[in-house]
């Protein structure tokens with residue numbers, strides 16, 4: 001892989017703000033690795049020299065949160081009191097918290113940022129009552145409502161996603177769960193997309209799914225099934241009454257047993273407590289999810305949570321850091337609502353997250369891919385796969 005650039009502008013800002021003039025020497029990095037043993041050494045080789053420098057420098061700048069980062073680098077679960085301290089930390093401590101998160105992020109993902117694109121394949125026709133969702137049976141939100149998109153439209157969406165430089169394309173339906181004909185439909189779409197765009201990662205989010213349905217989709221070329229836990233078991237009944245936490249856990253487990261990657265995440269800012277965030281971070285670790293989208297409540301008028309204020313930027317960044325440190329090897333995606341909740345600070349999400357969604361969400365707009373790309377470069381990160389020929393084609397041909 002390409003060796004990453006040494007610190008870009010925002011990294012320098014954080015270094016300066018944290019009282020760290022520049023990254024530690026590679027010698028310091030070697031000493032750190034020496035304690036970690038051969039397995040860690042092998043993983044370091046995947047990241048590249050400046051990734052190792054980043055990890056060592058981040059540890060040095062993590063201050064009171066260094067122990068959390070060290071635990072994450074050893075892939076050990078966070079101690080609950082340390083997780084509490086992180087979430088309750090002051091804004092003045094935010095740079096140190098982000099450094100701690102960046103230590104784990106840089107170890108496993110360097111400075112790479114994966115772009116993902118969502119496709120709302122059936123909008124606004126759900127019988128469930130999730131309080132945050134504009135597509136639910138109880139929502140009066142002014143959104144587009146349409147039935148299942150034809151396979152040709154799903155394939156066209158995949159082409160558009162590839163043309164933005166996205167590595168992952170996720171097809172989502174509003175539904176309690178997929179019917180047999182839905183599964184056949186997405187299997188046809190997956191085969192067509194896989195034939196044309198073999199390198200594009202394919203994810204589906206179709207609601208409560210059985211293991212056999214996931215297996216069928218996997219055989220057709222789907223890589224991941226998404227089904228978010230969204231929040232803690234304790235808080236879940238406050239946001240949904242038509243299905244249970246166990247329904248969601250069963251879908252994630254069944255998809256894993258079927259051999260697909262487990263994608264499951266959260267929504268920050270629905271009224272949960274710090275204890276709830278720590279609980280769900282632990283649940284996702286126990287499920288061994290490899291993909292963890294962190295959404296930030298975008299209160300939509302006409303939904304039960306429409307009058308809630310959007311969560312604050314600093315709280316969102318602390319939560320992102322918690323999920324990174326609790327799940328250091330997972331791809332953490334800064335997802336829906338990040339533009340609104342984080343505002344001008346959204347680039348700081350990249351210190352914990354290694355992936356973002358571009359070109360909008362299911363019913364709300366999002367950052368355009370060109371703006372995201374400019375943000376990523378300006379902050380000293382790099383778009384995953386950028387510069388190499390993508391998906392076996394010239395993107396100009398599909399614009």
Ligand code: SF4
Nearest residue numbers: 126128130133136174
């Ligand atoms: S199941 Fe999905 S689409 Fe349906 S209300 Fe809940 S979040 Fe919305």
